[in-house]
Amino acid sequence: MQIIRFPERHTWAEILQRPTFDHTALEAQVGEMLNDIKANGDAAVKKYAEQFDKVQLDTLEVPYSELRDAAEQISEELKAAIKQAKQNIELFHARQITQENIVQTMPGVQCWRKVVPIEKVGLYIPGGTAPLFSTILMLAVPAKIAACKEIVLCTPTGKDGKIPPVVLYTAFITGITKVFKIGGVQAIGAMAYGTASVPQVYKIFGPGNQYVTCAKQLVNKAGVAIDMPAGPSEVAVFADESCVPGYVAADLLSQCEHGTDSQAVLVTTSEEVLVAVESAVLEQLEQLPRKDIAAESLKNSKLILIENKRVAMDMLNEYAPEHLIIACSNDTELADQVINAGSVFLGNYSPESAGDYASGTNHTLPTNGHAKAYSGVSYDSFVKKITYQRLSQSGLQNLAQTIEVMAAAEGLDAHKNAVSIRIQNK
Numbered sequence: 001m002q003i004i005r006f007p008e009r010h011t012w013a014e015i016l017q018r019p020t021f022d023h024t025a026l027e028a029q030v031g032e033m034l035n036d037i038k039a040n041g042d043a044a045v046k047k048y049a050e051q052f053d054k055v056q057l058d059t060l061e062v063p064y065s066e067l068r069d070a071a072e073q074i075s076e077e078l079k080a081a082i083k084q085a086k087q088n089i090e091l092f093h094a095r096q097i098t099q100e101n102i103v104q105t106m107p108g109v110q111c112w113r114k115v116v117p118i119e120k121v122g123l124y125i126p127g128g129t130a131p132l133f134s135t136i137l138m139l140a141v142p143a144k145i146a147a148c149k150e151i152v153l154c155t156p157t158g159k160d161g162k163i164p165p166v167v168l169y170t171a172f173i174t175g176i177t178k179v180f181k182i183g184g185v186q187a188i189g190a191m192a193y194g195t196a197s198v199p200q201v202y203k204i205f206g207p208g209n210q211y212v213t214c215a216k217q218l219v220n221k222a223g224v225a226i227d228m229p230a231g232p233s234e235v236a237v238f239a240d241e242s243c244v245p246g247y248v249a250a251d252l253l254s255q256c257e258h259g260t261d262s263q264a265v266l267v268t269t270s271e272e273v274l275v276a277v278e279s280a281v282l283e284q285l286e287q288l289p290r291k292d293i294a295a296e297s298l299k300n301s302k303l304i305l306i307e308n309k310r311v312a313m314d315m316l317n318e319y320a321p322e323h324l325i326i327a328c329s330n331d332t333e334l335a336d337q338v339i340n341a342g343s344v345f346l347g348n349y350s351p352e353s354a355g356d357y358a359s360g361t362n363h364t365l366p367t368n369g370h371a372k373a374y375s376g377v378s379y380d381s382f383v384k385k386i387t388y389q390r391l392s393q394s395g396l397q398n399l400a401q402t403i404e405v406m407a408a409a410e411g412l413d414a415h416k417n418a419v420s421i422r423i424q425n426k
């Protein structure tokens with residue numbers, strides 16, 4: 001971990017730099033793979049599965065019977081946990097359905113919106129370093145609430161060429177029927193362009209590593225909608241003397257264990273907190289089974305001592321973290337000052353793990369500073385809103401002059417005429 005105290009001589013961009021990699025090379029590699037998948041479909045998908053996942057796949061779709069029977073291989077304890085999480089996520093996301101009203105903007109002029117589910121959606125579930133079955137709940141639950149018609153799920157297999165039963169079980173209980181054992185760029189390409197096995201979708205959702213995120217961004221440029229760039233996990237903790245250093249250390253490590261390119265940041269106004277968190281991190285690291293991964297991403301991570309809370313909040317808003325934990329005595333006041341973050345956790349008893357799994361909020365969130373402009377996944381992500389209007393004859397008359405004057409000023413006489421013709425013929 002890099003320790004930075006009162007960083008006067010550095011710009012915030014220097015202090016808050018995220019792990020870097022060669023974007024040009026990444027885009028070139030991923031772009032080439034996508035072109036191949038577009039041209040050669042299943043054959044290219046299988047070729048890349050062999051190259052990157054070390055598996056030979058005869059068929060790509062998981063038979064429905066495997067989804068149905070997966071429950072037999074899951075402990076009752078795990079099934080109960082998944083069901084509890086699902087219930088909370090359903091509750092939170094179902095409340096996001098809003099009522100659209102008809103608005104009369106002028107007498108005789110009515111406007112309204114209709115909420116329509118996106119018909120065909122693709123869900124990517126990461127599985128390179130760990131099978132993230134919790135992500136199925138985060139994507140399939142809102143997709144089902146929104147009533148998307150066709151839902152396709154892709155996730156990589158393990159080295160045995162199989163998808164873990166817990167992933168299949170979670171897909172089954174969320175009502176997903178089309179599951180493909182495809183990971184990485186192959187999965188994004190297959191869902192974006194369609195192959196003989198994989199149906200083409202209109203919007204692709206889900207987090208993933210740098211290859212997956214780059215592939216989503218490239219297919220987006222080619223016209224397929226995506227939820228957002230949701231890449232390597234990150235967390236920032238803002239802590240004062242009221243924090244429990246051991247808890248803060250645990251939260252930092254919880255994101256570091258996701259992958260070697262994760263990043264954890266502590267911002268504090270207290271030297272004592274900084275020192276205590278650093279030693280708690282080093283102590284807890286030793287106990288982790290994924291110690292090697294976490295140790296690697298700690299190299300990307302920072303402990304920052306800052307002069308006061310106002311500057312700290314400015315810095316955190318500039319960083320725009322995927323997750324922001326505020327472990328400060330005045331957390332409610334500070335929460336109001338958050339402008340850029342994917343998801344915020346308040347107080348000493350709101351670990352990020354709660355949102356990762358089961359509190360009800362969504363864990364698919366913008367990373368790499370994209371929280372400045374993007375929200376995380378929600379019910380809204382799976383619907384679009386079509387506007388409607390009906391003008392009565394007198395309504396059009398009320399608005400006619402406004403439209404005619406504006407159309408004439410833009411030099412668009414046909415637009416003007418479409419109004420005038422109706423008024424004159426009255």
Ligand SMILES: NC(=O)c1ccc[n+]([C@@H]2O[C@H](COP(=O)([O-])OP(=O)(O)OC[C@H]3O[C@@H](n4cnc5c(N)ncnc54)[C@H](O)[C@@H]3O)[C@@H](O)[C@H]2O)c1
Pocket residue numbers: 048052053125126127128129130132135156182183184185186207208209210211212229230231232233258259262322363364365366367
């Ligand atoms: N932002 C979020 O909302 C969020 C949520 C959950 C997880 N995550 C992140 O998702 C990521 C999951 O990553 P993962 O690797 O475990 O799983 P993944 O499923 O995203 O990626 C695995 C795939 O990467 C491909 N791949 C690996 N090396 C490659 C290479 N050299 N060239 C081309 N393709 C290659 C393989 O095909 C493999 O199937 C982590 O970084 C985690 O932090 C983010």
Ligand SMILES: N[C@H](CO)Cc1c[nH]c[nH+]1
Pocket residue numbers: 132134135232233234255322356363364365
């Ligand atoms: N922290 C991840 C989002 O960055 C989500 C996750 C899934 N499982 C555990 N954590």
Ligand SMILES: [Zn+2]
Pocket residue numbers: 233254255258356
């Ligand atoms: Zn996590």
